[in-house]
Amino acid sequence: MAGIGFMFYKSTLHQRITVHVLNGPEVHFKCFFIIFSLPMQIEPHDYIAELFNNILQFNNILTDFDRDIWSYISLGYFKQITKAGEIGSSTMPHKVNPIDFENSEGNLCLANAILSALSMKLPVSRMQRDLTDSTVLRNLGVGLGYSLVAYKSALQGIKKLQVNESRLIEDLEQTWEVLAEPIQTVMRRHAVPEAYEKLKELTRGREVSKQSIREFTETLDLPEEAKAILLNLTPNSYIGEAEELAKSVDEAVDLVNGFKLH
The missing domain is CATH 1.10.40.30 (Fumarase/aspartase (C-terminal domain))
Structure with missing residues (x-):
């Protein structure tokens, strides 16, 4: 079986090089194939899987952030700036729900489910022949779309945040x-x-x-x-280098602000 597989691979590789040489005799395909000396018969979508796995990790970080901010709002560490005409709880009109972070978390959940399925499915093909990737690839935009909606929701929620200094001081004391x-x-x-x-x-x-x-x-x-x-020492003064480290985040904020989501 190993011998048959090797012969099949050799014939496939030779056929591919022959076709390329026929269409572009001026190109040094032998040098090119040194880099890609073990090609598959199909594009394995491995770069898509790698990309989506990276997005998954970022989405997990943002999910953690959304949940932490939700908790800080619940503890009163952050207030949310209200907008005229904005609807809060259906039974408690005074309440301002952290809807943006909840919306972000929900969309990240959907995005990760789809991206995870795609990253696991796309590199797999029966004998490098089946066409299951054809229907799966149609959902690339769905996972990315849910991610984009989540990013926008999180950014929108961040813009509404206001530090509740009196609550923080009270807690520290x-x-x-x-x-x-x-x-x-x-x-x-x-x-x-x-x-x-x-x-x-x-x-x-x-x-x-x-x-x-x-x-x-x-x-x-x-x-x-x-x-x-x-x-x-007091709880309020025991912060070490936290202030300087927090200020250094400005560089990251400037970088993010340079990339605007439309």
């Missing part, structure tokens, strides 16, 4: 337990024994306040400079 991380790290750096266990005892299952954090920090056997840094 009530979460002093986040300082357990830097305190434990500094304790470990200065070889304070049982750093994790001590912070666990202080924070797990307990209400942590500014006072309890300060009292705990005061008792630590740390250099005065290190202790002063910890005592000056």
Whole structure:
């Protein structure tokens, strides 16, 4: 069987080269076929599968983003700018639904289902002969179309977002337990024994306040400079390089704004 397959391949390759040489004798087809020395009898659509798999990964990232923003809106971290005449909930007129992100997520779900099916189906053909790809290829635009609708919906939703600073500050002021991380790290750096266990005892299952954090920090056997840094920390100021990293996103935003979806 292997011998028959090899002979079939050789005859097919020879036939292809012969046809090309007949139609373009001035072209060095032997050099060309060095790059594509093992051709198939059909175009295998592998580039389409690769492209759609990449789009799938991007769509998954955007789906995650849509869900996170939905959650941030639910928590009150973001407000949504309303438009005159815009309809909200059918039973709660005061409510502003995150409809753009929900619409984006739904369309991404449909897009990924189609793109996934296409990327798995198109490279497969019985004996490099069947025509099932013919009907499948007619749906290329469907998966891409759903993706495009999702992108537009997400962008539209982003434009409506407004940071709710008062809600963020309120949340930060009530979460002093986040300082357990830097305190434990500094304790470990200065070889304070049982750093994790001590912070666990202080924070797990307990209400942590500014006072309890300060009292705990005061008792630590740390250099005065290190202790002063910890005592000056607040949930609002414990952000590290986050501000600079966030500003660097402007470069990516400029890049995205240069490519407008019409």
